[in-house]
Amino acid sequence: MNYKNKIFIKLSITFDALLKRAKKGQNIIPHMSFTRIIGAIDMMGGNKMLDLLKKSLKNSPIVKKGDYDYFVHPITDGIPKMEPELLDEVISNIVDIGNMDCEKIVAAEAMAIPLSVALSMRIEKPYVVIRKRRYGLPGEVSVEQVTGYSKSSMFVNGVYEGDKVLIVDDVLSTGGTLRAIVKALRTIGAEIVDTIIVFNKLENKKELEDELNLKIKTLLDVEVVEGEVVVR
Numbered sequence: 001m002n003y004k005n006k007i008f009i010k011l012s013i014t015f016d017a018l019l020k021r022a023k024k025g026q027n028i029i030p031h032m033s034f035t036r037i038i039g040a041i042d043m044m045g046g047n048k049m050l051d052l053l054k055k056s057l058k059n060s061p062i063v064k065k066g067d068y069d070y071f072v073h074p075i076t077d078g079i080p081k082m083e084p085e086l087l088d089e090v091i092s093n094i095v096d097i098g099n100m101d102c103e104k105i106v107a108a109e110a111m112a113i114p115l116s117v118a119l120s121m122r123i124e125k126p127y128v129v130i131r132k133r134r135y136g137l138p139g140e141v142s143v144e145q146v147t148g149y150s151k152s153s154m155f156v157n158g159v160y161e162g163d164k165v166l167i168v169d170d171v172l173s174t175g176g177t178l179r180a181i182v183k184a185l186r187t188i189g190a191e192i193v194d195t196i197i198v199f200n201k202l203e204n205k206k207e208l209e210d211e212l213n214l215k216i217k218t219l220l221d222v223e224v225v226e227g228e229v230v231v232r
Contacts, residue, residue, distance in 0.1 A: 050089065050090075050093060050219060050220060051089075052083075052085060052086045052089045053075075053086065053089060053090060053198075053219065053220060054220070054231055056073065056074065056083075056086055057071075057073065057220075057222065057229040057231065058228075058229075060072055060073045060229045062224055062227050062228070062229070068173075069224040071222075071224055071229045073199075073229075074086065075090065075111065075115075075170050075171075075198050075199065076111055076170045076171050076198075076199065077111060078111060078114070082114065087114065087118055088118075090115070090198055090219065091115070091118045091119055091122055093219055094115070094119060094168065094196050094198075094219070095119070095122060095123065097196065097217055097219075098166065098194045098196045098217060099166065099193050099194040100123045100125070100166065101164070101193065102125060102164045102165055102166035102193045102194070103125065103126075103163050103164045103165065104125065104126055104127065104128050104158075104159065104163055104164070104165045104166070105119055105120055105125055105126070105127040105128070105165070105166050105168060106127070106128050106130065106159065106165045106166065106167050106168070106181065106185065107127060107128070107129055107130065107167075107168050107169065108129070108130045108145075108154065108169055108177055108181055109129055109130060109131050109132050109154075111170040111171075112129075112168055112169045112170055113129055115168050115169075115170060115198070116129065116168055119168060125166075128156075128157070128158040128159055128165075130154050130155065130156050130181060130184070131154070131155050131157075132145075132152055132153065132154055132155070133155065134153075134155050135155065135157060137157050139157070139160070139188075140155055140156065140157050141155070141156045141184045141187055141188055142154065142155050142156075142184075143156070143180040143181075143183050143184045143187075144180060145176055145177050145180040146174075146176040146179075146180075154177075154180055154181070154184070156184045156185070156188065159185060159188055159190050160188065160189075160190070161188060161189030161190065162189060162190070162191070163188075163190040163191065164190075164191045164193050165185060165190050165191065165192055165193065166192075166193055166194050166195075166196070167181060167182075167185075167192060167194070167195040167196070168196050168197070169181075169196075169197045169198070170197070170198050170199065171197065171198065171199040171200075171201060172197045172199065172200045172201060172202050172205065172208075172216065172218060173201045173202065174202065175202060175208045178195070178197075178208070178212070178216070179208075179211075179212065182195075182212050182214060192214065194215075194217065195214055195215065195216050195217060196217045196218070196219075197216065197217070197218045197219075198218070198219050198220070199218065199219070199220055199222050200216075200218035200220070200221045200222065201221075201222055201223060201224075203223075205218070
């Protein structure tokens with residue numbers, strides 16, 4: 001059974017429960033039930049306009065990391081505060097454009113973690129975090145991550161040969177993190193069913209897709225122009 005069929009079933013069960021409460025003269029919109037109904041309905045389509053996400057970029061501070069222009073945003077940094085409505089909009093759009101028929105969600109430390117948690121709860125699939133520290137567990141795979149402003153090691157645990165995985169991340173800047181993740185997953189023998197990243201800053205995304213032989217889906221293409229984040 002795919003995830004959308006599960007949503008229809010959950011909606012049917014929820015509305016049936018509300019109808020029974022109404023017949024008994026009870027409150028028909030308990031807070032949790034209402035929240036679940038809205039979440040399930042929203043999950044079927046998503047806000048393709050991404051109005052909240054675009055609006056949230058307007059006041060993003062820009063900081064310099066060497067020659068690299070880095071914008072600070074709740075999705076990429078957790079600051080300023082993450083509004084739940086914004087996170088919900090992002091997750092709804094990830095669900096809308098992505099292949100959710102996976103066995104595990106794979107997210108890199110650190111800012112892909114909130115995305116993976118919210119997505120895991122939405123589609124009821126487990127998530128695995130690629131960490132920047134070694135645990136020494138059996139089957140652990142390590143790779144080098146090289147970004148526009150840092151170099152570090154990453155360690156994969158809990159992903160095995162034959163696993164169908166969905167990669168989620170917050171931003172595509174140089175492609176260094178994604179290269180490392182894809183290399184590690186393919187070394188393990190996992191199947192990447194989809195790759196979805198919220199922000200794309202990379203101008204030559206097609207070149208990276210060709211290099212990795214991988215389709216990379218993104219929600220917004222952005223760039224920093226004269227101290228401001230601009231949606232391309």
